[in-house]
Amino acid sequence: MKYKKTEKGIIITLARGENLIETLTAFCVKENITSAVFQGIGAVERVKIGYYDLGKREYFFRDEAGVFEVASMQGNVALVDGKPFIHAHAVLSRCDATCECIGAHIKEAFVAVKLEIYLTPLGVSISRKLDDDIGLKLLDV
Amino acid sequence: MKYKKTEKGIIITLARGENLIETLTAFCVKENITSAVFQGIGAVERVKIGYYDLGKREYFFRDEAGVFEVASMQGNVALVDGKPFIHAHAVLSRCDATCECIGAHIKEAFVAVKLEIYLTPLGVSISRKLDDDIGLKLLDV
Amino acid sequence: MKYKKTEKGIIITLARGENLIETLTAFCVKENITSAVFQGIGAVERVKIGYYDLGKREYFFRDEAGVFEVASMQGNVALVDGKPFIHAHAVLSRCDATCECIGAHIKEAFVAVKLEIYLTPLGVSISRKLDDDIGLKLLDV
Numbered sequence: 001m002k003y004k005k006t007e008k009g010i011i012i013t014l015a016r017g018e019n020l021i022e023t024l025t026a027f028c029v030k031e032n033i034t035s036a037v038f039q040g041i042g043a044v045e046r047v048k049i050g051y052y053d054l055g056k057r058e059y060f061f062r063d064e065a066g067v068f069e070v071a072s073m074q075g076n077v078a079l080v081d082g083k084p085f086i087h088a089h090a091v092l093s094r095c096d097a098t099c100e101c102i103g104a105h106i107k108e109a110f111v112a113v114k115l116e117i118y119l120t121p122l123g124v125s126i127s128r129k130l131d132d133d134i135g136l137k138l139l140d141v
Numbered sequence: 142m143k144y145k146k147t148e149k150g151i152i153i154t155l156a157r158g159e160n161l162i163e164t165l166t167a168f169c170v171k172e173n174i175t176s177a178v179f180q181g182i183g184a185v186e187r188v189k190i191g192y193y194d195l196g197k198r199e200y201f202f203r204d205e206a207g208v209f210e211v212a213s214m215q216g217n218v219a220l221v222d223g224k225p226f227i228h229a230h231a232v233l234s235r236c237d238a239t240c241e242c243i244g245a246h247i248k249e250a251f252v253a254v255k256l257e258i259y260l261t262p263l264g265v266s267i268s269r270k271l272d273d274d275i276g277l278k279l280l281d282v
Numbered sequence: 283m284k285y286k287k288t289e290k291g292i293i294i295t296l297a298r299g300e301n302l303i304e305t306l307t308a309f310c311v312k313e314n315i316t317s318a319v320f321q322g323i324g325a326v327e328r329v330k331i332g333y334y335d336l337g338k339r340e341y342f343f344r345d346e347a348g349v350f351e352v353a354s355m356q357g358n359v360a361l362v363d364g365k366p367f368i369h370a371h372a373v374l375s376r377c378d379a380t381c382e383c384i385g386a387h388i389k390e391a392f393v394a395v396k397l398e399i400y401l402t403p404l405g406v407s408i409s410r411k412l413d414d415d416i417g418l419k420l421l422d423v
Contacts, residue, residue, distance in 0.1 A: 004423035006317070006404040011358075015419050035152070037259040039180065039321065039356050040227050041371040045336065051210045051236040052184065054254055054348045062238060069333045071385030072213040072232060074180050074356040076152075076257060087257070089182040091232045091242060091354060091373045093385035095333040097344060100381040101242040101373060103212030103234035113336055114413075114420050116358060116369070118319040122147040139154050141145035141173045176288070178400040180321065192351045193325065194378040195395055203379060213354040213373060215321050217293070217398060226397070230323040232353045232373045232383060242383040244353030244375035263288040279396050280295050282286035 001027065009120035020044065020109040021086050024117070026058075027086035028077050035126040036077035038088075042070050042115035047092065048107040054064040057135035059105065067112045068092035071101060077119075078139055085128060085137075142168065150261035161185065162227050165258070169218050169225035174260075176267040177218040179229075183211050188233065189248040198276035200246065207230045208253045209233035212242060217279055218260075219267040220256035226269060226278075283309065288359075291402035302391045303368050306399070310359050310366035311408065315401075317408040318359040320370075324352050324397035329374065330389040339417035340385065349394045350374035353383060359401075360421055361409040 001023050003012040014023055028036065047068065050061035056092035091103035128137035142164050144153040155164055169177065188209065191202035216229035232244040269278035283305050285294040291353035296305055307362040310318065329350065332343035357370035 002423050004406065004408060006406050008402055008404050011317070011319075011404070011408060011421065013423055016416070026308075035147070037150070037152075037180070037399050039319070041358075041369070043336075049240055051234065051240070054184075054208065054253055055234065057317050060236075060238070062240065067336065067359075069371065069386040071371050072356055074182050074213055076182075076259065087182070089210065089212050091234075091383070091385055093333065095335065095342075095386075097342070099331055099344060099384040099386050101232070101362070101385045102240040103232055103242045104210040104236075104240050113334055113416055113418070116421055118358065120149055122149050122152070124145065124147050126145060126152060134157070134254055136254070139152065139257055141143050141152050141154055176293070177322070178291070178293075188396070190381055192375065193395055194377065195325075195349065201379070203376075203381065215323050215354055217323075217400065228323070230351065231355050232375075242373070243381040244373055244383045245351040245377075245381050261290055263290050265286065265288050267286060267293060273397055274329070275298070277395070280293065280398055282284050282293050282295055 009118055012117040012119055014111045014115040016090045016111055016113060018111045024086050025084055029106060030077045033077055033084060033121045034079055035122040035124050036119050038075050038117055038119040040073040040115055040117035043067055043113040044070055044109040045112040047109045049104050061107055069095060078128050080128045080137055150259055153258040153260055155252045155256040157252055157254060165227050168227055174218055174225055174259055174262045175220055176238040176263040177260050178212045178263050179258055179260040181214040181256055181258035184208055184254040185211055186253040188250040190245050191269050192245045202248055208236045210236060218267050221269045227263060294399040296393045296397040296403055298393055300393045306368050307366055315359055315366060315403045316361055317404040317406050318401050320357050320399055320401040322352060322355040322397055322399035325349055325395040326352055326391040327394040329391040330410055331386050335388045349377045362419055379413060405421055
């Protein structure tokens with residue numbers, strides 16, 4: 001994991017094998033980033049991807065072992081219990097002749113080849129709070 | 142609909158049941174936003190999604206009643222007849238074990254669970270003007 | 283190709299038939315942009331889209347002749363051999379009733395209808411350097 005800060009935002013590159021969510025979280029802790037948005041492209045493998053089942057009030061995740069291109073990734077950073085929490089969604093395309101896509105919430109992913117992230121710290125403090133009706137910790141702005 | 146302004150951009154959260162396009166439009170009117178770009182993640186339902194058929198010079202839209210994760214959303218705001226107009230594209234992933242994606246132009250969508258949007262006002266005035274060859278109102282920059 | 287600069291970033295519109303990668307590259311050369319990130323929506327045709335096969339250490343590309351909506355596009359600009367190089371990923375949705383998506387690395391694409399890009403110059407100089415293990419020129423930050 002390397003990065004370069006600019007006046008606008010931070011370019012972060014993750015190397016093969018790095019844990020996306022853990023590495024970004026550690027970076028935000030180290031840099032004291034209490035709110036941010038980000039986007040990214042590259043490739044990942046060993047992915048837990050899924051969606052929130054509002055009826056069951058729980059996430060469903062599927063495991064994908066193989067390599068996918070990150071055709072699109074968007075997310076944000078906010079505080080949960082005072083610690084930076086990464087909320088990431090992505091569209092992943094299968095690395096075969098179909099280039100077909102799956103997408104949704106990324107619980108876990110490891111970098112394959114490389115991941116190039118652009119993160120914009122927002123300079124304010126935003127927290128997530130549990131919404132009892134939904135069953136999720138939602139952005140409290 | 143709630144929001145928090147920062148030096149970089151505005152974090153907007155939409156609650157379950159809110160109309161995406163109408164709510165964003167009303168916000169831009171209220172805040173006098175005459176140009177912006179945005180991105181967003183979350184979940185939506187009751188979606189009209191489709192594409193512009195250049196040959197027929199008209200949009201084709203399909204209706205999706207169920208819930209989809211917003212795996213990716215990107216768009217911009219510009220003036221049409223002096224009023225803020227939202228142009229939004231998204232990749233939606235089906236909330237079932239396939240996580241398969243559909244995508245394109247979003248004409249209408251209602252928030253399911255939550256939608257987290259990051260909107261960057263550009264501080265200039267940009268309008269859309271009808272292009273007779275294309276049959277659409279295009280950004281006039 | 284037209285553009286409007288703002289304090290935050292640059293709105294760029296590409297017209298029907300323009301070559302996405304060539305046009306963006308020429309713009310970055312002209313404007314002396316040595317690092318940037320971008321996003322975009324619109325429609326493209328005559329696309330070369332594919333993925334990097336890490337085992338074979340080469341890209342696989344497929345050709346798509348028809349028109350696709352650009353449901354999502356993200357990318358960055360950095361220097362390769364001192365010249366701006368565009369790295370673009372996209373999710374493209376088929377312009378038929380399925381709205382199904384393919385996605386990945388965009389080697390080439392021509393604008394259909396229109397493409398609306400938001401590019402943020404980062405004001406620093408970032409280069410790509412060959413990584414012998416991976417076989418690709420990666421961002422050197």
